[in-house]
Amino acid sequence: MASLSVELSTPTSGKYTQPTGLFINNEFVKAVDGKTFETINPATEEVITSVHEATEKDVDIAVAAARKAFEGPWSQVTPQERGKLLVNLANLAEKNIELLASVEALDNGKSVVMAKGDLGAVIGCLRYYGGWADKIEGKVIDTNPGTFSYTRQEPVGVCAQIIPWNFPLLMLAWKIGPALATGNTIVLKTAEQTPLSGLVFATLFKEAGFPPGVVNIISGIGRIAGAAMSAHMDVDKIAFTGSTVVGRQIMKAAASSNLKKVTLELGGKSPNIVFNDADIENAISWVNFGIFYNHGQCCCAGSRIFVQAGIYDEFVQRFKARAAANKVGDPFAPDTFQGPQVSQVQYDRIMGYIQEGKKAGATIETGGERHGDKGYFIQPTIFSNVTEDMTIVQEEIFGPVCSISKFETEEEVLKSANNSNYGLAAAVHTKNLNTAIRVSNALRAGTVWVNQYNMLHHQLPFGGYKESGIGRELGEAALSNYTQTKTVSIRLGDALFG
Ligand code: ADP
Numbered sequence: 001m002a003s004l005s006v007e008l009s010t011p012t013s014g015k016y017t018q019p020t021g022l023f024i025n026n027e028f029v030k031a032v033d034g035k036t037f038e039t040i041n042p043a044t045e046e047v048i049t050s051v052h053e054a055t056e057k058d059v060d061i062a063v064a065a066a067r068k069a070f071e072g073p074w075s076q077v078t079p080q081e082r083g084k085l086l087v088n089l090a091n092l093a094e095k096n097i098e099l100l101a102s103v104e105a106l107d108n109g110k111s112v113v114m115a116k117g118d119l120g121a122v123i124g125c126l127r128y129y130g131g132w133a134d135k136i137e138g139k140v141i142d143t144n145p146g147t148f149s150y151t152r153q154e155p156v157g158v159c160a161q162i163i164p165w166n167f168p169l170l171m172l173a174w175k176i177g178p179a180l181a182t183g184n185t186i187v188l189k190t191a192e193q194t195p196l197s198g199l200v201f202a203t204l205f206k207e208a209g210f211p212p213g214v215v216n217i218i219s220g221i222g223r224i225a226g227a228a229m230s231a232h233m234d235v236d237k238i239a240f241t242g243s244t245v246v247g248r249q250i251m252k253a254a255a256s257s258n259l260k261k262v263t264l265e266l267g268g269k270s271p272n273i274v275f276n277d278a279d280i281e282n283a284i285s286w287v288n289f290g291i292f293y294n295h296g297q298c299c300c301a302g303s304r305i306f307v308q309a310g311i312y313d314e315f316v317q318r319f320k321a322r323a324a325a326n327k328v329g330d331p332f333a334p335d336t337f338q339g340p341q342v343s344q345v346q347y348d349r350i351m352g353y354i355q356e357g358k359k360a361g362a363t364i365e366t367g368g369e370r371h372g373d374k375g376y377f378i379q380p381t382i383f384s385n386v387t388e389d390m391t392i393v394q395e396e397i398f399g400p401v402c403s404i405s406k407f408e409t410e411e412e413v414l415k416s417a418n419n420s421n422y423g424l425a426a427a428v429h430t431k432n433l434n435t436a437i438r439v440s441n442a443l444r445a446g447t448v449w450v451n452q453y454n455m456l457h458h459q460l461p462f463g464g465y466k467e468s469g470i471g472r473e474l475g476e477a478a479l480s481n482y483t484q485t486k487t488v489s490i491r492l493g494d495a496l497f498g
Contacts (some may be wrong), residue, residue: 004020004030005020006018006049010102010103010332011332012101012105012332013099013103013122013220016102016200018103018196018200019202019436020049020199021052021199021216022054022058022062023202023215023218024058024061024217025213026210026211026212027212029052029198032057032061033053033057034051035053035055036050037050037053037219037221039107039194039195040343040344041109042108042342042343042373042376043340043375045344045376046234051195051196051199053220054218054219054220056226058220060228060232062218063158063160063187063232063234066363067155067234068130068213068302070158070185071297073211073212074185075183078134079136082133082180083134083181084087085130085210086126086129086130087208088182088207088208089130089204089208089373090122090126090130092124092172092204093122094123096204097116097119100119100197100200100201101116101118104118104168104194104445105339106194107168107194107195107197108165108168108376109295109331109341109342110294111331111332111333111338111339112334112339113334114222114293115331116262118167121456123460124458125173126176126177126430127179129177129180130181132182132476133176136153136182136483137153138153140341143489146492146493147491147492149487149489150487151468151486151488152485152488153182153484154485154486155184156184156482156483157183157185157237158234158235159185159186159187160184160187160188160232160237160260161175161176161179161188161189161239161240162226162229162230162239163188163191163198164242164401165190165191165193165194165342166193166297166299166342166398168190168191168197168198172198172217174474174478175241176188178460178478178482179239180214181483182479182483184482185214185307185400187216188216188217189220189229190219190235191218191227192219192220192222193342193343194342195219198219202215208445210426222246223483226246226250227253230250232248232260234258235258236259236260237239237253237260237262237481238260239262239264241264241299243267244267244396244422244467247266252363253477263469263470263481264469264470265462265469265471266394266467266469267299267398267422267467268299268300268326268422268423268464268468269303269353269393269396270422270425271304271420271426271443271445272290272306272426273306273407273426273429273439274315275410275435276308276309276311277431278311278429278430278451279429280318282429282451284315284319284322285431286325286451286453287302287305287319288319288323288400289426290302290454291303291305291400291401292380292400293454293457294340295338295341295400296350296402297398298445298454299468300424300456300462302425303397303401304402304405304416304420305402306404306406306417307405307412308413309406312406316365317381319382320365323380323382324366324379324473326380328371328372328380329371329372338377338380338400340375340376340377342376345401346398348380349397349399350398350400351370351378352380353399354368354378355444356391356392357390357391357401360391361385362385362386362390363381363383365384365404366379366382367381367382367400367401378399378400379400381401381402382403383401384403384404386404388419390403417443418444420466421467422467423446424445424447424465424468425446425447425449426443426449427448427449427452427453428443428448428449429450436451442467445465445487446461446463446464446468458474458475459474459475460475461476461477462475463477
């Protein structure tokens with residue numbers, strides 16, 4: 001494939017030009033080795049197109065571009081101007097929302113309505129970090145009368161960012177927003193399952209006014225391009241969202257190369273707890289949304305559901321009717337709630353877990369099978385009669401599959417809920433404020449929702465306890481991932497000490 005773009009179309013955007021090159025120095029370029037890879041439409045299992053594939057050599061070129069921009073023009077751009085560029089980018093994303101959401105639905109399989117919701121969050125996130133750009137402040141620290149000392153929050157430098165396929169554009173925004181606000185430059189790799197939306201988004205940087213090399217976006221395979229980024233000697237920081245297995249590899253690569261700074265947003269097996277006194281109708285809606293939103297492909301998915309004994313039987317009956325009524329199907333149909341899983345690999349993995357749950361003796365309350373005969377669709381699936389040692393209760397399935405179990409006391413449910421190597425999110429449903437706060441404080445998780453689920457917001461920090469990650473995304477907290485503190489201490493006058 002020689003060309004750098006193809007003409008494609010989607011049911012909601014019509015025809016559009018899809019860039020296929022690597023976006024380096026504000027231009028689309030071919031991969032040095034001329035390699036490409038295909039991306040598949042998960043709803044039809046057909047090839048959409050091929051894109052250029054970055055290898056180690058392309059990573060070197062992108063990192064060199066980011067280094068040159070960091071040391072050159074980008075260092076001269078004022079904080080206020082950086083903020084303006086981020087806001088320009090948000091405005092351009094808003095102008096192109098239909099196209100970006102359509103491409104996301106095409107390549108990822110999520111419903112175009114949900115994709116538009118993602119885009120709303122992308123735009124909000126970029127504007128929010130645009131607002132932070134001129135509010136990055138140090139401190140004056142008074143140690144003694146003969147010395148004047150202050151700190152500066154300086155950018156880390158060239159940041160490598162590796163994102164997953166479940167929310168391609170949203171993860172891009174979460175990563176680039178705080179990095180650009182604080183004055184870093186970027187080489188970002190999209191996931192190999194979903195390279196298309198990032199390339200369309202890349203066309204906006206030049207128009208927004210970013211100098212060449214500040215943001216470079218490459219398509220590539222994790223174990224090749226991703227590994228080259230993690231081990232690169234001229235990358236100052238790596239930020240990753242994805243599986244815990246890969247997170248470990250990235251941390252090892254950082255440790256054995258140049259000790260680049262590492263932040264990781266990894267997997268989860270989040271508990272969703274419903275007490276007897278909860279508003280049962282609302283709780284069912286949130287529990288359903290908690291696990292089946294984005295086809296269960298959320299790191300914070302509420303996949304372990306605990307319901308108190310007094311309402312357990314009624315809850316299970318009503319929840320399974322609710323789950324079975326979720327509309328599964330064509331991402332471009334306006335009433336679709338659940339599209340296909342992203343790939344054959346993910347489909348097979350999830351079906352493997354379902355088989356394993358059946359074999360271990362858990363009961364399928366609803367689902368458990370393929371949906372339709374084409375595309376990677378899986379029925380919303382609920383397991384009951386589970387025990388805590390079962391693989392389906394321990395491991396992250398990353399699909400529309402959950403377990404539901406009964407509990408009697410608060411003490412008992414806290415023990416079960418915290419019995420996980422993960423600690424990304426959790427939720428509590430109750431009308432009692434004391435229960436809500438007591439349980440929220442006792443849960444070992446980075447985010448706890450009360451009487452809701454999956455309600456992320458760009459102002460609120462998000463990240464993991466335990467093996468769910470290192471560092472926080474979003475909010476003011478994310479800025480510290482992308483700055484380092486410099487202390488300057490000045491001796492006043494001629495006194496030697498004092
Ligand atoms: P999943 O298992 O859900 O596909 P991964 O953690 O494998 O999630 O992938 C998330 C991102 O990590 C993708 O962009 C992928 O290319 C990248 N990746 C996968 N393996 C590696 C690796 N060894 N080093 C660096 N990045 C990787």
